[in-house]
Amino acid sequence: MEKIKLGPQTLLYPMPAVLVGANVDLKANFMTAAWCGIAASSPPAISVALQKVRHTLKGINEQGTFSINVPSTSLARKVDYCGIYSGKKADKSGLFEIFYGVSQTAPLVRECPVNLECKVIHSLDLKSHMLIIGEILETYVDESCMTDGKPDPAKIDPLIFTVGVMQYQRLGGVVGKAFHMGKDK
Secondary structure (H helix, E strand, O other): OOOOOOOOOOOOOOOOOOEEEEEEEEEEEEEEEEEEEEEEEOOOEEEEEEEEHHHHHHHHHHHOOOEEEEEEHHHHHHHHHHHHHOOOOOOOOOOEEEEEOOOOOEEEOOOOOEEEEEEEEEEEEEEEEEEEEEEEEEEEEOHHHOOOEEOHHHHEOEEEOOOOOOOOEOOOOOOOOOOOOOHOO
16 A cells, blocks of 8 residues: 655554643643653653643643643543643633642542652653653552453543544554464464
């Protein structure tokens, strides 16, 4: 099949639609981000790329902590709102039920089935964005989203952002067992 060149683009699938939380000027703020992913396993770390003008980045820099909140598809409207409106102009502190974990400085969204509480361990200036690397201090998962003592992606029903067509989607079905199905090429 013929390949079509599109030039450099950020086409990586799937991209999570997460809520990044930080206290900014003593007030909880949340923004939507899709450029987020696991960075290391020991210590557990996550990366998130934020434009330098983001209000939430100010809070991350002030506090040295932040949260990554994984919303379910039922929160799509609120997640989209947090991506449209800046915390500089819209107070998003009352949009969700907020709780604090071990750091006591990173606001977490109770309605999100998965929450990662993070401490900044590195920031990298990428010109248009700052890449923030956070050590995951604690992971919180709704009890209702567990199966046999493990987080169940079907119950979490994470919201996925689809770049290119600019829409939200959900995970599809299981393809096969990882680290198993490749044994029989």
